[in-house]
Amino acid sequence: MASGEPAALARNMTSFFDDDFYRPPAPTTAGLMFPARSKQTVRGFTLAKTPADQHWRQIISASQGERETCLLLLAMPDLWNIFDQPKTVSFVDFDGKQRTHRFDYLAHFKDGSRVACAVKPYEKVERLNFKSTLAAIKRDLPVGFADKVMLVTERERHRVEVQNAELLNFFRRCPDTEADSVVSDLIDRLFGEISLTELISKSGLGARAFRAAFRAIYAGSLIANTRELITNNSIVAPSGENHEA
Numbered sequence: 001m002a003s004g005e006p007a008a009l010a011r012n013m014t015s016f017f018d019d020d021f022y023r024p025p026a027p028t029t030a031g032l033m034f035p036a037r038s039k040q041t042v043r044g045f046t047l048a049k050t051p052a053d054q055h056w057r058q059i060i061s062a063s064q065g066e067r068e069t070c071l072l073l074l075a076m077p078d079l080w081n082i083f084d085q086p087k088t089v090s091f092v093d094f095d096g097k098q099r100t101h102r103f104d105y106l107a108h109f110k111d112g113s114r115v116a117c118a119v120k121p122y123e124k125v126e127r128l129n130f131k132s133t134l135a136a137i138k139r140d141l142p143v144g145f146a147d148k149v150m151l152v153t154e155r156e157r158h159r160v161e162v163q164n165a166e167l168l169n170f171f172r173r174c175p176d177t178e179a180d181s182v183v184s185d186l187i188d189r190l191f192g193e194i195s196l197t198e199l200i201s202k203s204g205l206g207a208r209a210f211r212a213a214f215r216a217i218y219a220g221s222l223i224a225n226t227r228e229l230i231t232n233n234s235i236v237a238p239s240g241e242n243h244e245a
Contacts (some may be wrong), residue, residue: 020225045069048169052108056173059084066104067118067189068162069152073107073117075165077220081108086116091140098148101137106146116146122153164226166219177207179212187221190238197232 044067045058059082061067086106093099105117120130120182131151138149182203196213203209214230217221222236 050081071165080110091137114146116149119152179208183212195235
């Protein structure tokens with residue numbers, strides 16, 4: 001084999017869109033980058049692939065609260081895309097001054113609606129009278145930017161829901177179409193409640209079925225209480241449950 005052939009072969013192989021070669025996650029689309037270290041921010045990122053994305057990408061956060069909010073948004077079954085640190089918007093504050101604000105996230109949903117999310121500690125919201133500021137921002141939002149604004153504090157983030165959302169994001173990073181298909185077929189034949197232990201046993205796939213069922217819950221195929229930690233003992237039911245007369 002000629003010395004140049006391996007390199008040429010590698011180039012040809014990596015030209016296929018569906019090959020198995022590793023692709024690093026795409027960088028964040030954020031309009032503002034935080035310093036890696038500062039007294040005001042704790043910068044980090046979450047790896048995610050939304051329905052609008054072809055590949056995994058980074059979504060940045062400047063606090064644990066922002067990271068938790070990001071995970072909860074990603075867990076919504078009707079989410080289409082999420083943008084971190086979108087472009088700033090101008091508004092006239094309650095004191096009559098012209099100001100700008102940058103939301104932490106702008107979530108796009110499958111029905112075409114958009115929600116702008118402001119993430120702040122509750123103490124800071126109260127101290128700065130941020131609800132009045134947010135009302136002014138909402139009043140002056142440019143047409144088409146968002147249909148709704150949402151304030152998210154630690155009071156809106158349920159601790160167990162965040163734990164489940166984080167586990168979901170991890171399971172999504174390990175796709176298993178075979179297990180998803182097997183569990184989907186089992187769900188189609190369900191007519192009532194069942195424990196995940198029983199569903200997993202019927203699948204014969206062990207932990208692979210647990211991960212698939214977990215994904216199915218957040219895809220809307222299974223109903224479960226996501227404010228309780230999802231385990232093998234969790235009770236689930238098909239979302240289109242049919243009760244015979």
